[in-house]
Amino acid sequence: MTSRIYAAGLLLYGPAGRALVGGAVLVDGTTIADVGPRAEVVARAAPGTPVADFPGAALLPGxxxxxxxxxxxxxxxxxxxxxxxxxxxxxxxxxxxxxxxxxxxxxxxxxxxxxxxxxxxxxxxxxxxxxxxxxxxxxxxxxxxxxxxxxxxxxxxxxxxxxxxxxxxxxxxxxxxxxxxxxxxxxxxxxxxxxxxxxxxxxxxxxxxxxxxxxxxxxxxxxxxxxxxxxxxxxxxxxxxxxxxxxxxxxxxxxxxxxxxxxxxxxxxxxxxxxxxxxxxxxxxxxxxxxxxxxxxxxxxxxxxxxxxxxxxxxxxxxxxxxxxxxxxxxxxxxxxxxxxxxxxxxxxxxxLGLGDRTGRLAAGLDADLVLVDGDPRADLSVLRSPALVVTRGRPHLPPAAAERGLG
Structure with a gap:
């Protein structure tokens, strides 16, 4: 697995009340390497690191x-x-x-x-x-x-x-x-x-x-x-x-x-x-x-x-x-x-579950478990029903429903 930046219109870190508009997560292999404002994460990443942009979506922990x-x-x-x-x-x-x-x-x-x-x-x-x-x-x-x-x-x-x-x-x-x-x-x-x-x-x-x-x-x-x-x-x-x-x-x-x-x-x-x-x-x-x-x-x-x-x-x-x-x-x-x-x-x-040091938050050093959804789940929890993308320990997974939407 290689490095990739996932940028979204909204980052939800996990703990209640912690959110960032226009943020990004750098995934290096199986691990979250960096989290923060999009421009700062991109600047800190190695030159040429690919960026996947989802401006209308929310990115949160798996x-x-x-x-x-x-x-x-x-x-x-x-x-x-x-x-x-x-x-x-x-x-x-x-x-x-x-x-x-x-x-x-x-x-x-x-x-x-x-x-x-x-x-x-x-x-x-x-x-x-x-x-x-x-x-x-x-x-x-x-x-x-x-x-x-x-x-x-x-x-x-x-x-x-x-x-x-x-x-x-x-x-x-x-x-x-x-x-x-x-x-x-x-x-x-x-x-x-x-x-x-x-x-x-x-x-x-x-x-x-x-x-x-x-x-x-x-x-x-x-x-x-x-x-x-x-x-x-x-x-x-x-x-x-x-x-x-x-x-x-x-x-x-x-x-x-x-x-x-x-x-x-x-x-x-x-x-x-x-x-x-x-x-x-x-x-x-x-x-x-x-x-x-x-x-x-x-x-x-x-x-x-x-x-x-x-x-x-x-x-x-x-x-x-x-x-x-x-x-x-x-x-x-x-x-x-x-x-x-x-x-x-x-x-x-x-x-x-005793996994607080491994997953559940968007934080550097934790496993890269992420889910991307269209919309803000704080306003409507139902947007979680159909994720656009799931990342499990750094491995991206495209749900079949999301693939079907992409095919039109």
Whole structure:
């Protein structure tokens, strides 16, 4: 890869409020070498460095999806499809889904539910340059109780001995993160309910200590308040969903626990509400008035200082790999400012994943992960739906939709 300057009418650095009109980014190989006003970046670059000018576009860091399931197909019944599928073709399906995410501006993903190490193999193939795709972090098989949420992914564990065995197996297989199912979930209707804890606080604490001793952070799938409390007591690194579903189920609306929200904020634990196109399905099912309390869960967390990050749960029903921006738009509908939403999808997401020194911002020395969109996403988040260009670790990628537009 060679050096190239990408100049745009607007640079969005990643952190909320940091923007530059008429800026440029110098990419040298896989790395950002310089960022600043166009004229200054060009002047500092080696003579003859090619410049790609996009005066009507915005250039921002590559987007980050902190919660995906590449083994699921996002169809009506992703679990049944996985279980009935052909293991020989699953790696190709997984690679195709990762490519779709890249087509839509996502340059980093964290997969939080794999089976048989397929996602880890994809990560390695991308890192070795055998495939083009986003940077992938894999959590392997989630730790769950026997017959518990997503048991079919191979991470069933009974007691501390079972927890240790699953975590050590995942670490040996190259897991970047450890995922623990702290409560039940909707994908496993025969298991514990979403509000019901699956592990004791002592067991979760053991899981976190085991993972941290191996240098791995822990993501906790959690819905109900009791599970949130246990996960915080255990010291997990990220809370996934954190929807505060009440014991009575979704029909009763979310449980209001401002005291617990304040505790999340005080600990600095990152929360991924997993907003995606699945909310479109929910809105059509229950109507906008009944959606409002669920949107207020994330809004109130933001207002009380919780560090929210963007992630879509891509792979579950309605959460497609080609509509990352839909989740960001739902944050906007919830009432979060657009520049905050963009930060959640870039610099803050990178920090949550332990990648703040590698990606998520436009800054010299970081990996050259960039996305170029027509228009200003601070004014309209929907412009992120169809990127004009994506750069992943210095490698330019033209999304098929952008190529079609170029062909007229």
């Amino acid at each position: 987007l980050i999806d902190t919660h995906v399931h590449l083994s699921f197909d996002a169809g009506p019944d992703p679990v049944a499809a996985l279980l009935a599928g052909d293991d020989r073709t699953l790696p190709f399906s997984v690679a195709g889904r990762a490519r779709l995410l890249l087509d839509h501006g996502v340059t980093t993903v964290r997969d939080l539910g794999d089976r048989d190490g397929v996602v880890a193999a994809l990560r390695d193939a991308i890192d070795q340059g055998l495939l083009i795709g986003p940077r992938v972090l894999s959590a392997g098989s989630p730790v769950t109780i026997p017959g518990g949420h997503c048991w079919f992914l191979g991470g069933e564990a009974k007691g501390t001995d079972g927890i240790r065995a699953v975590i050590r197996r995942n670490v040996a297989a190259g897991a970047d993160w450890i995922k623990v199912m702290a409560t039940g979930g909707t994908l496993t209707p025969d298991g514990p309910a979403p509000a019901e804890p699956q592990f004791t606080t002592a067991e979760l604490t053991f899981a976190v200590q085991e993972a941290h001793s191996a240098g791995k952070r822990v993501a906790a799938h959690v819905h109900g308040a009791a599970g949130v409390e246990a996960a915080l007591d255990a010291g997990v690194d990220t809370l996934e969903h954190c929807s505060f579903i009440a014991a009575g189920g979704t029909g009763a609306g979310p449980e209001e626990r401002p005291d617990l929200v304040d505790r999340i904020a005080a600990t600095g634990t990152y929360v991924c509400p997993t907003y995606s196109g699945s909310l479109d399905l929910a809105a059509r099912s229950i109507g906008p008035e009944r959606m409002r309390p669920w949107l207020d869960v994330a809004l109130h967390q933001h207002e009380r200082g919780v560090r929210l990050v963007a992630g879509t749960d891509a792979g579950i029903r309605g959460a497609g790999f080609d509509d990352y921006a839909t989740g960001l738009e739902w944050f906007g509908r919830a009432g979060l400012p657009a520049d905050v939403v963009l930060e959640m999808a870039t610099s803050r997401a990178a920090e949550a």
